[in-house]
Amino acid sequence: MAPLRIGVPDLVSPSYFPAIAAVELGLLGDEGVDATVELVFPVTDAAVALRDGSLDVLAGAAHAPLYAFPRWDGARLVAAISRNTYWFLVVAAERGVGRGELTKLRDLRIGAAPGVDEGLRQLLVRSGVDLDERELHIGPVPGVAAGTVSFGVAAAEALADGRVDAFWANGMGAAVAVADGTGTVVVDARRDGGIGAGLTFAGVSTTQALIDRDPATVGAVVRALRRAQVLLAEEPGRATEVGRRLFPAREAELIAELVRRDAPWYDTAITPEAVAGLSDFGRLAGLLPDPADEPAYDHVVATDLASTGSIR
Known part of the structure; x- marks a missing residue:
C-alpha cells in the first residue's frame, strides 16, 4: 500500500509541527500507518491537491478546504492541531x-x-x-x-x-x-x-471518500497527532531532532522554543464555537457565498471518528 500523503503548506514552522512530528517521531508508524509529509504551498493549492487526490490529508488552516470543497461538501475536519488563529x-x-x-x-x-x-x-x-x-x-x-x-x-x-x-x-x-x-x-x-483569535485555527482535514473507505487510518492519524501534542508539550526538546532533519540549521535550533511557547494551545478538540468562527470567516471571505449559510457542525467535523480518534 502506498504511504499516506500528508500535505503541509509551510514546513519550517511551528504552526503544523505536531502533525509533522507525528510522522517524523514514528508515532503514526506505531499505529501501523506508513506516511510521508509533503510541502505544498500555498494552502489554497494544497486544498486543491486534497480534492484531486494527490494528497490524502491536509494539515493546514482549518478553513482551507473551502477553497476546493464548496460548503465543505466532500471534505471534513478530523482534528485541530492547535487552537485559535496562529499568525x-x-x-x-x-x-x-x-x-x-x-x-x-x-x-x-x-x-x-x-x-x-x-x-x-x-x-x-x-x-x-x-x-x-x-x-x-x-x-x-x-x-x-x-x-x-x-x-x-x-x-x-x-x-x-x-x-x-x-x-x-x-x-x-x-x-x-x-x-x-x-x-x-x-x-x-x-x-x-x-x-x-477566532478567525480560524490549524487543523487536519481529509476527504469524505477516505473516511468512508478507511476510517481506521483516519482515526490513527488523529491518535498519533494527539500523542505528538502531548509528547511535545512534555518534552519540547524533541522538536529539535525533527528540525535538524527537515529545517535549515538556524531554524532547527529555534523550533523547540517555539513549540514550548505554542504547547498550551495544542488540542485535537474542535469546538462548536470554533466551527461557528470558521463559518463567519467563510461568509466574509466569500467562501460561503450565501450570507445566511451556517453548515451544521457534523457537516464540517467528522464526529463519527470519535470512537477511533479523540476529536471532542
Missing part, C-alpha cells in the same frame, strides 16, 4: 509601530500567502482599519512563487531585503525577523485574543 503581523522595525498599534499602520506593502491573506484583511477591517485610506496593500511576497516554499522564513527574508514593509505569517517567520532586529510583532492573533 503574526510583523512590521519593519524602522516604522516604529508597537504591539497592537493598528492606528499607526499606514503605507505598507504587507506580504501574505494566498488563503492566509484573508485572515489579515478580516482582522483589520473588523478592527475598524480602512485598508484603502491607510494605503495598506496585502498581497504575495515578490519572488515567492507557488510550489514548495516555506512562507514564514521567506517572508522574513523579504522584510530584511526591503521587498515588503510587513508580513502576516507564522511564528517561525516572526521569530527570525525579531531575532534579526528587522521586524516588530504588531499582532499575535492567538495571544492578543479578541477579533483575530
Whole structure:
C-alpha cells in the first residue's frame, strides 16, 4: 500500500509541527500507518491537491478546504492541531509601530500567502482599519512563487531585503525577523485574543471518500497527532531532532522554543464555537457565498471518528 500523503503548506514552522512530528517521531508508524509529509504551498493549492487526490490529508488552516470543497461538501475536519488563529503581523522595525498599534499602520506593502491573506484583511477591517485610506496593500511576497516554499522564513527574508514593509505569517517567520532586529510583532492573533483569535485555527482535514473507505487510518492519524501534542508539550526538546532533519540549521535550533511557547494551545478538540468562527470567516471571505449559510457542525467535523480518534 502506498504511504499516506500528508500535505503541509509551510514546513519550517511551528504552526503544523505536531502533525509533522507525528510522522517524523514514528508515532503514526506505531499505529501501523506508513506516511510521508509533503510541502505544498500555498494552502489554497494544497486544498486543491486534497480534492484531486494527490494528497490524502491536509494539515493546514482549518478553513482551507473551502477553497476546493464548496460548503465543505466532500471534505471534513478530523482534528485541530492547535487552537485559535496562529499568525503574526510583523512590521519593519524602522516604522516604529508597537504591539497592537493598528492606528499607526499606514503605507505598507504587507506580504501574505494566498488563503492566509484573508485572515489579515478580516482582522483589520473588523478592527475598524480602512485598508484603502491607510494605503495598506496585502498581497504575495515578490519572488515567492507557488510550489514548495516555506512562507514564514521567506517572508522574513523579504522584510530584511526591503521587498515588503510587513508580513502576516507564522511564528517561525516572526521569530527570525525579531531575532534579526528587522521586524516588530504588531499582532499575535492567538495571544492578543479578541477579533483575530477566532478567525480560524490549524487543523487536519481529509476527504469524505477516505473516511468512508478507511476510517481506521483516519482515526490513527488523529491518535498519533494527539500523542505528538502531548509528547511535545512534555518534552519540547524533541522538536529539535525533527528540525535538524527537515529545517535549515538556524531554524532547527529555534523550533523547540517555539513549540514550548505554542504547547498550551495544542488540542485535537474542535469546538462548536470554533466551527461557528470558521463559518463567519467563510461568509466574509466569500467562501460561503450565501450570507445566511451556517453548515451544521457534523457537516464540517467528522464526529463519527470519535470512537477511533479523540476529536471532542
